[in-house]
Amino acid sequence: MPRKPTQTRAKHTYAAIIEAGFIVVAKEGIKGATTRNIADAAGIGVASIYEYFNNKDEIFAAMSEQLTQEIAAMIKGLTPRLVRVSLTEAVYEMIVELAKLLRQNDERYLRCLQESMMLERMDKLGKVYRALTDLFTAHTFAHPEHLNVPNLPVVAYVLINSGVFTTLRYLSQPNPQFTLEEFARGIAKMGGHYVEVELSTKH
Amino acid sequence: MPRKPTQTRAKHTYAAIIEAGFIVVAKEGIKGATTRNIADAAGIGVASIYEYFNNKDEIFAAMSEQLTQEIAAMIKGLTPRLVRVSLTEAVYEMIVELAKLLRQNDERYLRCLQESMMLERMDKLGKVYRALTDLFTAHTFAHPEHLNVPNLPVVAYVLINSGVFTTLRYLSQPNPQFTLEEFARGIAKMGGHYVEVELSTKH
Amino acid sequence: MPRKPTQTRAKHTYAAIIEAGFIVVAKEGIKGATTRNIADAAGIGVASIYEYFNNKDEIFAAMSEQLTQEIAAMIKGLTPRLVRVSLTEAVYEMIVELAKLLRQNDERYLRCLQESMMLERMDKLGKVYRALTDLFTAHTFAHPEHLNVPNLPVVAYVLINSGVFTTLRYLSQPNPQFTLEEFARGIAKMGGHYVEVELSTKH
Amino acid sequence: MPRKPTQTRAKHTYAAIIEAGFIVVAKEGIKGATTRNIADAAGIGVASIYEYFNNKDEIFAAMSEQLTQEIAAMIKGLTPRLVRVSLTEAVYEMIVELAKLLRQNDERYLRCLQESMMLERMDKLGKVYRALTDLFTAHTFAHPEHLNVPNLPVVAYVLINSGVFTTLRYLSQPNPQFTLEEFARGIAKMGGHYVEVELSTKH
DNA sequence: AATGAATGAGATTTCATTCAT
DNA sequence: TATGAATGAAATCTCATTCAT
Missing domain, CATH: 1.10.357 (Tetracycline Repressor; domain 2)
Structure with a gap:
């Protein structure tokens, strides 16, 4: 159950995930855009993604x-x-x-x-x-x-x-x-x- | 190593796979285009696909x-x-x-x-x-x-x-x-x- | 139900399969020794193997x-x-x-x-x-x-x-x-x- | 892309997989050494193997x-x-x-x-x-x-x-x-x- | 809050064997 | 008899998502 990021650090992480999404897709294509790769690119753990998004599709939507x-x-x-x-x-x-x-x-x-x-x-x-x-x-x-x-x-x-x-x-x-x-x-x-x-x- | 279909039956199957590809993609989208779905749509077993194509990508190419x-x-x-x-x-x-x-x-x-x-x-x-x-x-x-x-x-x-x-x-x-x-x-x-x-x- | 090869041609095919086995294993290793490869090397169809052997293991035994x-x-x-x-x-x-x-x-x-x-x-x-x-x-x-x-x-x-x-x-x-x-x-x-x-x- | 196990639990799992490999091969032979059997013997899910090894061969190598x-x-x-x-x-x-x-x-x-x-x-x-x-x-x-x-x-x-x-x-x-x-x-x-x-x- | 580890569900692919001609 | 075609069964591998700490 992700919450809207309110704190500063949280906001930063949220944005970092989205940017990581762009980076990974641009570099490795859609197929390379696994949650693991995105988390890596964002410098966080996989599980943390789910603190901000319900599922991978929501990242793409964002x-x-x-x-x-x-x-x-x-x-x-x-x-x-x-x-x-x-x-x-x-x-x-x-x-x-x-x-x-x-x-x-x-x-x-x-x-x-x-x-x-x-x-x-x-x-x-x-x-x-x-x-x-x-x-x-x-x-x-x-x-x-x-x-x-x-x-x-x-x-x-x-x-x-x-x-x-x-x-x-x-x-x-x-x-x-x-x-x-x-x-x-x-x-x-x-x-x-x-x-x-x-x-x-x-x- | 798929072989070029020689017999009539084989040619039919080959064409059926490609048509099934179009049908499935049109109906269920790219993500629904699994080998199983394609095989089902073509009315054949999954393994038969590999008699004619090395891998799924080759179907798309065809x-x-x-x-x-x-x-x-x-x-x-x-x-x-x-x-x-x-x-x-x-x-x-x-x-x-x-x-x-x-x-x-x-x-x-x-x-x-x-x-x-x-x-x-x-x-x-x-x-x-x-x-x-x-x-x-x-x-x-x-x-x-x-x-x-x-x-x-x-x-x-x-x-x-x-x-x-x-x-x-x-x-x-x-x-x-x-x-x-x-x-x-x-x-x-x-x-x-x-x-x-x-x-x-x-x- | 393979029969003991009696006719000359049959004997020839039987021997050809065994030789094909040696050739394929020598060239491609055990993992490359599929029935298809063996049949190809023997210059016969896959199904024909089963005229002479009950299963692949019998080829190895021979x-x-x-x-x-x-x-x-x-x-x-x-x-x-x-x-x-x-x-x-x-x-x-x-x-x-x-x-x-x-x-x-x-x-x-x-x-x-x-x-x-x-x-x-x-x-x-x-x-x-x-x-x-x-x-x-x-x-x-x-x-x-x-x-x-x-x-x-x-x-x-x-x-x-x-x-x-x-x-x-x-x-x-x-x-x-x-x-x-x-x-x-x-x-x-x-x-x-x-x-x-x-x-x-x-x- | 398996990562080197860092946590204690991970090290344990890694070792368990290798030991399971020995056990399964010893008991069921090479042919019985499927990823499923190894995972079962190690008491883990098949997918977990791939957290530590790129493919089955790497288990054998280890x-x-x-x-x-x-x-x-x-x-x-x-x-x-x-x-x-x-x-x-x-x-x-x-x-x-x-x-x-x-x-x-x-x-x-x-x-x-x-x-x-x-x-x-x-x-x-x-x-x-x-x-x-x-x-x-x-x-x-x-x-x-x-x-x-x-x-x-x-x-x-x-x-x-x-x-x-x-x-x-x-x-x-x-x-x-x-x-x-x-x-x-x-x-x-x-x-x-x-x-x-x-x-x-x-x- | 954050995350390394674990995994169920499912996808692709392989191949010995059988079918149908 | 001979065989191209077909396939069930199973193996390997992937990955979004959840668990446990």
Whole structure:
């Protein structure tokens, strides 16, 4: 019966377990993420894990939570500025920032996502999608002419999903044929041009 | 040391194991795909699996092979026709066909891909990417003016990856906000407009 | 229900299985001696083994039989000549001949004995011991003065067992420090001197 | 990845597993030495074995280690005294002591050696051979005239190997025709006489 | 509170033997 | 008769979780 960690040391251990989870998954893959390995990486005994988590799955849930939380926070922090720039520019910066975050700490987060640890719980990415949808909405309100684009929700959907998954895929490639900037610029312009054309056509 | 099945009965069993693999993964997820469950689904004894596969992983490899093989074949079959139509139309049809294939047999393939069974071996999707890249190339040669689009490789890359992953994602959603046609049209136009704009700008 | 092989082809298969047994054990060790491997080596199907043997153990028994039979026959063939020479000379020749037999066919027999295949059935070596005991007895009768040696049975026992096992051990060594001849001469003289001293002392 | 046992309880379990190994092999033979049987004999769960050993083979290795260690220690302990007595006497005592050790605990060690458990790893007996070789060397230095015996290494080799293996064989026999003392005396005199004769001849 | 040790439950794999043709 | 295929039974090994200190 794990309790919410209240004391300082406890909080530290709790966080240490989650970080150990990321480290182990990143280094050894999902299959290497045994409770023993995680405990070792966290510098504690196996049994201690169960002081903070009911079972191993809860560790993954917490990792998932932290990762999506962090990405969503990053997006929210960027939103005020991005709504002021063009769609193209917004998409471009978004991707570059996302890449930066995923590449921190020896690509820890990127590798965990590759390990698809959370694909089984892709719904958990919902928080990220919501933040991105909010960003898109805010951006649209800052550029009201975009409201004339037909099927705007589809545009948002495609842009967001392509952005997230294709970036993941790009970052995963060992020898990409072009730079991250070129790649990000490509997706960005695709979104920008789309809106542009739809608006001019509509007109 | 499994031998290549020679007799008719053996061939049947071999295929049954692979199909059982798809069925079990689709129904119970990767974690439910134990050798016992697969054997049960195939209507054989566990030991028989090892007449044809060295280990469980080889079953997954064979499944992966079959799935990507099938998708690639579908793409190749479509290629002659798609190179003649506009990029927008080609992307649209491609996505619709892909969706059709993935939804066969109670979405068997779709669910398996969701289970990320092959994400760990995403390289295996290479066959599919290659077929799509070939299609894109053939299409470009049938529309030589596209050669003027700057950073064409990036366009191909983004279009292909967005197409595949975002379609996977769309099909996975329980309650999509728009139809497959709208979705496909969205991605398709995005590609089409991009090229269009780049060409006119270039000029 | 295997039958005694009567037809020529059957006899051939029966022998082939036994030979395959020796080959497989020699090459892959006891653990590699599966029915499948043996059948493969014999160029027949697994099931065919059971036309000639009730179970795998019977193959080993037959191998054991053949091997000890062959050694015993060799000993018996040598006996008439060896009884005429000195004990030292007899032991020496015996060891050299034994080594020759064990080294045939890429040390097939030697390796099988090393694999201790038949140590579990060391009693089966009984046939060999009996032949050697007979030789010793015959030799003693040809040299009646030896009857004066006290504890002659112990001498026979030690000489025979040392001879067999130590030779096995010697042949198994990858880099012996002396030649087979030196080694054989050593054991031989040990037996010869013993008798010599005992006789002179007795007197 | 087993860890070195640190706590008292763990050390106890570790030792219990090894002892259980000896007991099971002695009673049921190598084939009966399954992880389950060993765990049962040790009074623990099967899984616990893997807390201390990576695999079953490592148990055998540890048993081998312990057994040879124990024999070698016995030999070393005896060495100071044996170098002072005649070769005959030394060999005799050596064999008697060896027999005593092998017969402890219901012939536990003897039966394990018979099961040839370690014949596959006969190299592990190296420790014993080395101890015996050291003893022989030390004895020779205490009796410098022996240095005149030609081919002394061969003598050592034969004496040691015959001693070990033939003793094993003798102890394994259900109804020996003579006592251990007679047997040991036989081997001992064989070595003693050999040296004696060679020396007198040399002269 | 913390943890080294222990383990039940279950997964993968092996193989002698039998089946069916 | 001959055999490729099939399998029951059992062995090895893994690991999340609990126990005992």
